[in-house]
Amino acid sequence: MPPLENHDRVTAKIFPHPLNAWYAAAWDHEVAGGSILARRIADLPLAIYRTSDGRPVALADACWHRLAPLSMGRRVGEDEVQCPYHGLRYNSAGRCTSMPAQETINPSAMVPSYPVVERHRYLWVWPGDVTLADPDLIPDMHQMSSDEWAGDGLTIEAQCNYQLVLDNLMDLTHEEFVHGASIGQSELSDSEFFTRHEEDGSVTVSRWMLGVPPPPFWSRIMRHRFPDFAGPVDRWQIIHYYAPSTICIDVGVAVAGTGAPQGDRSQGVNGYVMNTITPETERSSHYFWAFMRNFRLESQQITTELREGVRGVFAEDEAMLTAQQRAIDAHPDHTFYSLNIDAGGMWVRRILDRMLAAEETGGQAAEPVEPVAARRR
Amino acid sequence: MSSGAAARWVDAVVVAVSDVATGVRRIELGGPPAGRAAPGSHVDVRVHTPAGEDVRSYSVVESGGADGRVVVSVLHTRTSRGGSRFMHALRPGDGVRVTQPLQNFPLSVGSARHVLLAGGIGITALVEAARVLRLLGADYRFVYVGRTRDRMAYLAELEALHGDRMRVHVDDEGSPLDVDALVGDIADEDLGRRTELSMCGPIRLMEAVRRSWSDRELPSYNLRFETFGSSGWFEAEDFVVRVPELGIETRVGADSTLLDALITAGADVMFDCRKGECGLCVLAVTEVQGTIDHRDVFLSTAQRERGDRICACVSRVAGVGGEGVLVLGPP
Numbered sequence A: 001m002p003p004l005e006n007h008d009r010v011t012a013k014i015f016p017h018p019l020n021a022w023y024a025a026a027w028d029h030e031v032a033g034g035s036i037l038a039r040r041i042a043d044l045p046l047a048i049y050r051t052s053d054g055r056p057v058a059l060a061d062a063c064w065h066r067l068a069p070l071s072m073g074r075r076v077g078e079d080e081v082q083c084p085y086h087g088l089r090y091n092s093a094g095r096c097t098s099m100p101a102q103e104t105i106n107p108s109a110m111v112p113s114y115p116v117v118e119r120h121r122y123l124w125v126w127p128g129d130v131t132l133a134d135p136d137l138i139p140d141m142h143q144m145s146s147d148e149w150a151g152d153g154l155t156i157e158a159q160c161n162y163q164l165v166l167d168n169l170m171d172l173t174h175e176e177f178v179h180g181a182s183i184g185q186s187e188l189s190d191s192e193f194f195t196r197h198e199e200d201g202s203v204t205v206s207r208w209m210l211g212v213p214p215p216p217f218w219s220r221i222m223r224h225r226f227p228d229f230a231g232p233v234d235r236w237q238i239i240h241y242y243a244p245s246t247i248c249i250d251v252g253v254a255v256a257g258t259g260a261p262q263g264d265r266s267q268g269v270n271g272y273v274m275n276t277i278t279p280e281t282e283r284s285s286h287y288f289w290a291f292m293r294n295f296r297l298e299s300q301q302i303t304t305e306l307r308e309g310v311r312g313v314f315a316e317d318e319a320m321l322t323a324q325q326r327a328i329d330a331h332p333d334h335t336f337y338s339l340n341i342d343a344g345g346m347w348v349r350r351i352l353d354r355m356l357a358a359e360e361t362g363g364q365a366a367e368p369v370e371p372v373a374a375r376r377r
Numbered sequence B: 001m002s003s004g005a006a007a008r009w010v011d012a013v014v015v016a017v018s019d020v021a022t023g024v025r026r027i028e029l030g031g032p033p034a035g036r037a038a039p040g041s042h043v044d045v046r047v048h049t050p051a052g053e054d055v056r057s058y059s060v061v062e063s064g065g066a067d068g069r070v071v072v073s074v075l076h077t078r079t080s081r082g083g084s085r086f087m088h089a090l091r092p093g094d095g096v097r098v099t100q101p102l103q104n105f106p107l108s109v110g111s112a113r114h115v116l117l118a119g120g121i122g123i124t125a126l127v128e129a130a131r132v133l134r135l136l137g138a139d140y141r142f143v144y145v146g147r148t149r150d151r152m153a154y155l156a157e158l159e160a161l162h163g164d165r166m167r168v169h170v171d172d173e174g175s176p177l178d179v180d181a182l183v184g185d186i187a188d189e190d191l192g193r194r195t196e197l198s199m200c201g202p203i204r205l206m207e208a209v210r211r212s213w214s215d216r217e218l219p220s221y222n223l224r225f226e227t228f229g230s231s232g233w234f235e236a237e238d239f240v241v242r243v244p245e246l247g248i249e250t251r252v253g254a255d256s257t258l259l260d261a262l263i264t265a266g267a268d269v270m271f272d273c274r275k276g277e278c279g280l281c282v283l284a285v286t287e288v289q290g291t292i293d294h295r296d297v298f299l300s301t302a303q304r305e306r307g308d309r310i311c312a313c314v315s316r317v318a319g320v321g322g323e324g325v326l327v328l329g330p331p
């Protein structure tokens, strides 16, 4: 679809979500033993559990009979759940395997079973057209489970539309104002940034701040690796977006002038802020994040310190996002206007809108994206 | 998932026809955008036969695209009642009335292991399911049985796509399918009781699998088959039903159902699914002249053998040339 035609939809305040996509539904450790996790993913209530041999399963969380939630039931047998109300059982394929009060089983009795893949420490669910559910489309978050990276993360139940979180992460100039005490600095707004829209539908926003004083968060991390460190740094933020809603940010600082912009990061520290945002409802999202690092891998103390540090930073984002959603809902007649800093977020919106348009026509994929676009401030 | 959507009839146009195997014609229909059909979907087509208009169901082999394309493949059978002759006579540009893709043989993606078994033209019901299982990286086997290689539609493409997940059995090449061995292998494996077998093919093949499946005590819910409407063991014929307590005596025409006839005669009978599945319409039988043709899936074999109840929405009395009589207890 030509960009002009859909432009109004692109700045929607409540952004719809594509269904033909893998969404992180849970951390691997959240679904364990005989538990059944109730979670709404892309507006679909799911009952998520594991079979006896550990395979993850996601069934619609409503019994075929009278729609009682299966998540209130019990895990039974090798791979089954039992409805808490009249005892119907379903296997991992969603087929009913037992109707206690009769001698036969109605062959039509089943609940939808959604494709699930366990990867990068998350369980990914595909809520849309199963014929398109290619596991190769799961975004690249390999740092989460690589031997070369260590770290941990948490989930924020963000009370806002998922696109507001994406907007937030695609433009980090907000750090100066929202995170002034930890990672913010005025050089963020003063430095140049580059937005690249790649052929494969990913978007990259890069920003380098050269010879700047390190903010408190980064000074502390530098001293974990270089105890005597002091002085200015070269700081980078390279934001990688993968459709529909994953953003991995390559962040770090190195001693100023030691060649980091040219590729030599040996005199610095490097982290990856991993974010994948799953729409829950129109106005709420499961925001899964982690902070991974590639130095001092052995130190659980640093892992915990970083996780807690980022938790504090992200709580500031959460407060802003919740307040923003409330203000949006309180001003139904007001529209969004854009700034130059919104380039990354606007590309994300356009890509999402193309995915949605492709789903409307039942087509298989978005039409080829335009040539690489670059914007320079 | 399981067919819930009501059939919507639309006008479609034949876009292309070609032969994909001896006696098998691929027919591409264009029409209102139908989106992508789920695996296990079929379309109903209004066919013209010497006996008049009729409806046939054909599996959707391919679908999707902005133009709402739907592809079916039809085997020409000499014994057909005219449906396949009509379909084979279609030429590009011809108009046909079809339904949107309807789902009655849903693929369930969460099984530990899948076996797909296609006999002859039954392949059309499983092509799409196999493609999806492969895409998802599922544990599956695809067994394709035919009489001669030239009559097996899509064989080369399927072998290329599915590689060693595919087992091909050709009668006249001396490699017919040994049903007991196939089912035995499933039963002997660790995942046996969690393997779902989906089949579509000639009734003799499917009966053999069903027998073997229950001999091996594999769970009945893991055996899925496409029948396009259960047809019963007998042709439908007229019979008389009496409910003495209600003073009802009425005829059930060959084109009506026991349930409809009773309700028309004023009996207050409970029902829901009207497909012989839920068991709400089961009535007590006190006497029968003729044979009860149980067409439901609700009553167990033991319950059928007792002969004391009947699913009024689908089952009938038959085998006596229209002279059948059924006497029921009060509903």
Ligand code: FES
Binding pocket: A063, A064, A065, A066, A067, A068, A083, A084, A085, A086, A087, A088
């Ligand atoms: S609602 Fe689940 S068994 Fe009745």
Ligand code: FES
Binding pocket: B270, B271, B272, B273, B274, B275, B276, B277, B278, B279, B280, B281, B282, B296, B298, B311, B312, B313, B314
């Ligand atoms: S109405 Fe459901 S079995 Fe007859």
Ligand SMILES: [Fe+2]
Binding pocket: A168, A174, A175, A178, A179, A313, A314, A317
């Ligand atoms: Fe932030």
